[in-house]
Amino acid sequence: MLSKKMLKILNEQVSKEAYASQLYLSMASWAETRGMAGIASWFYAQSDEERGHMMKFILFINERGGHAEVPKIDQPPKDFPGVREVFDASLEHEQMVTAAINDIVSLSLNEKDYATHNWIQWFVDEQMEEEASVQGVIDKLALLGSNNLYLFDRDILSMRETGEGE
Ligand code: FEO
Numbered sequence: 001m002l003s004k005k006m007l008k009i010l011n012e013q014v015s016k017e018a019y020a021s022q023l024y025l026s027m028a029s030w031a032e033t034r035g036m037a038g039i040a041s042w043f044y045a046q047s048d049e050e051r052g053h054m055m056k057f058i059l060f061i062n063e064r065g066g067h068a069e070v071p072k073i074d075q076p077p078k079d080f081p082g083v084r085e086v087f088d089a090s091l092e093h094e095q096m097v098t099a100a101i102n103d104i105v106s107l108s109l110n111e112k113d114y115a116t117h118n119w120i121q122w123f124v125d126e127q128m129e130e131e132a133s134v135q136g137v138i139d140k141l142a143l144l145g146s147n148n149l150y151l152f153d154r155d156i157l158s159m160r161e162t163g164e165g166e
Helices: 004-032 037-063 083-110 114-144 146-162
Strands: none
Touching: 004 037, 004 083, 037 083, 037 114, 037 146, 083 114, 114 146
């Protein structure tokens, strides 16, 4: 059984994952309308992954006797100054999510809730991978420079296809 405090923080995480999914969907749509199919495909896939994360939290909460609440989601920004800014914002968002996951880890240890502690480890690994993968894209972008967006866009498409960016 989840404590009240744990239920609250897990439900807050449902909301954070749902917002991440919307944010990446908005980034995908922004890129697609500017002819950047590779970047759009990257963010569509990211958005799906975030929805998957949200679902994991919902199912876990309910399995542990809580009631997962489906949140109202804020509208994400629809315009972005440029490709670099989109990836920077994505990294910043992942770092915020990592901090939130770490808070759940801390609470689970404080409460000696080892079932949650064990379950949340998947997210600890996932956050490490996600931050590394966005950082990898930013490094590549820095290397190619913004004059070469066409090449970058094609490159990121192949990163997704080969699983390099996951
Ligand atoms: Fe589900 Fe990328 O945090």
